[in-house]
Amino acid sequence: MADCLLTANCSLLVTDLLPMSTPFQDRSTAALGLPRVGIVCDLLQEHWASMDLVGDMLLENLRQGHRWSFVAERLRPAPTKRFLHLGQGAGDTVGMAERAFGRFVRYPLWLSQRRRKFDLFHVVDHSYAHLVHHLPPERTVVTCHDVDAFRCLLEPARTLRRRFWRGITRRIVSGLQKAAWVICDTGATADELLAQGWAHPERMSVIHLGAASVFSPNADADADYEAELLLGPHTHSVKLLHVGSSISRKRIDVLLHVLAEAKKTFPDAVLLRVGGPLTADQQALAQRLGVDASVVAFPFLEDRILAAVYRKSTLLLLPSDREGFGLPLLEAMACGLPMIASNLPALKEVGGEAALYSTAGDVGDFCRSTVSMIGAARSRSSVLEHRRKAGLAQAAQFTWSKCADEVAKVYEKVLSRARTSPGPQSSL
Numbered sequence: 169m170a171d172c173l174l175t176a177n178c179s180l181l182v183t184d185l186l187p188m189s190t191p192f193q194d195r196s197t198a199a200l201g202l203p204r205v206g207i208v209c210d211l212l213q214e215h216w217a218s219m220d221l222v223g224d225m226l227l228e229n230l231r232q233g234h235r236w237s238f239v240a241e242r243l244r245p246a247p248t249k250r251f252l253h254l255g256q257g258a259g260d261t262v263g264m265a266e267r268a269f270g271r272f273v274r275y276p277l278w279l280s281q282r283r284r285k286f287d288l289f290h291v292v293d294h295s296y297a298h299l300v301h302h303l304p305p306e307r308t309v310v311t312c313h314d315v316d317a318f319r320c321l322l323e324p325a326r327t328l329r330r331r332f333w334r335g336i337t338r339r340i341v342s343g344l345q346k347a348a349w350v351i352c353d354t355g356a357t358a359d360e361l362l363a364q365g366w367a368h369p370e371r372m373s374v375i376h377l378g379a380a381s382v383f384s385p386n387a388d389a390d391a392d393y394e395a396e397l398l399l400g401p402h403t404h405s406v407k408l409l410h411v412g413s414s415i416s417r418k419r420i421d422v423l424l425h426v427l428a429e430a431k432k433t434f435p436d437a438v439l440l441r442v443g444g445p446l447t448a449d450q451q452a453l454a455q456r457l458g459v460d461a462s463v464v465a466f467p468f469l470e471d472r473i474l475a476a477v478y479r480k481s482t483l484l485l486l487p488s489d490r491e492g493f494g495l496p497l498l499e500a501m502a503c504g505l506p507m508i509a510s511n512l513p514a515l516k517e518v519g520g521e522a523a524l525y526s527t528a529g530d531v532g533d534f535c536r537s538t539v540s541m542i543g544a545a546r547s548r549s550s551v552l553e554h555r556r557k558a559g560l561a562q563a564a565q566f567t568w569s570k571c572a573d574e575v576a577k578v579y580e581k582v583l584s585r586a587r588t589s590p591g592p593q594s595s596l
Contacts, residue, residue: 204286223293387479420447
């Protein structure tokens with residue numbers, strides 16, 4: 169990929185470097201001369217739904233709850249058409265090269281022209297922390313959601329490709345270290361960062377994400393109807409739900425084995441996958457297990473429809489090997505859906521006593537728990553109702569307004585420090 173970036177015939181659209189639109193600011197706040205905060209979001213072409221959600225909700229709640237303290241605006245370059253020409257048949261190489269060019273060339277150039285227009289910057293995705301090198305670090309905050317993007321630093325770099333990505337990752341981590349403040353979604357993620365020396369404890373906070381108000385046990389007639397259309401003949405089936413991508417750490421293989429086991433007792437059981445189709449290997453496994461016809465794949469759904477799917481499902485399964493927060497766990501609790509999750513520190517931090525936990529990667533443990541929970545759901549057991557109420561109570565502790573309030577306190581602290589001291593330096 170390094171060779172692709174060096175040899176490709178690249179052309180950067182001139183419109184990408186034109187001045188930005190006027191920041192969000194009404195006359196009353198403009199007159200007050202409030203600090204201007206740039207919320208640095210992922211490139212839209214990344215299609216990273218969870219990171220887009222974080223940026224959207226943070227911006228919305230800062231504007232609603234702190235409009236007299238800060239003027240907040242989203243920052244990211246507009247999407248462009250393809251600009252790399254690698255010849256026919258390049259396939260994924262083109263997409264990877266374009267993503268790398270967008271992140272590491274185009275975005276820094278675009279953002280550098282805006283560094284004097286804002287009093288503070290907040291990079292909402294840690295995998296974009298390299299952007300800190302192009303911003304005033306003493307006035308830049310980064311949110312770290314997990315440490316998955318940094319794991320290549322812990323592995324041998326025996327190939328040219330691995331050495332290339334290791335170098336890129338080191339630059340991302342050094343940007344994280346250089347930032348004035350790092351916000352982690354969970355204490356579990358903060359502990360991992362500190363254990364590897366990837367962050368400074370004196371410049372770190374733990375601020376939980378929230379669940380949007382649309383995630384609720386209350387019926388939404390229009391959304392519920394649309395969800396029923398999506399579910400089609402499976403409306404009255406046992407519906408095992410998984411929300412998230414199909415990358416390896418999500419352990420789709422465990423889900424498929426659980427589905428196969430559940431169908432022995434509950435033949436009408438289906439697996440609802442929200443987040444796109446299975447990979448070729450996962451599809452082959454589903455066929456070998458004889459459950460391929462019982463897997464219903466949806467793309468990422470808008471929140472209203474997703475909330476309705478939560479309400480209409482039997483059980484949420486989250487068998488991941490690694491998670492930094494587990495937003496589907498929180499959303500499911502807020503909708504009153506029982507869940508079984510891997511016993512990861514981050515997931516237990518979010519789910520508390522409301523979720524049922526199984527050993528990560530233990531297919532047998534997940535199978536036993538799932539069959540038991542489906543049986544409880546079919547018999548309308550009081551145990552399941554207790555878990556439902558516990559989930560609603562647990563979810564009520566996580567709101568986006570609370571998240572924005574805590575983030576605003578970090579902004580105030582960083583701005584205060586920036587007026588009186590020089591920016592921190594990376595120790596990498």
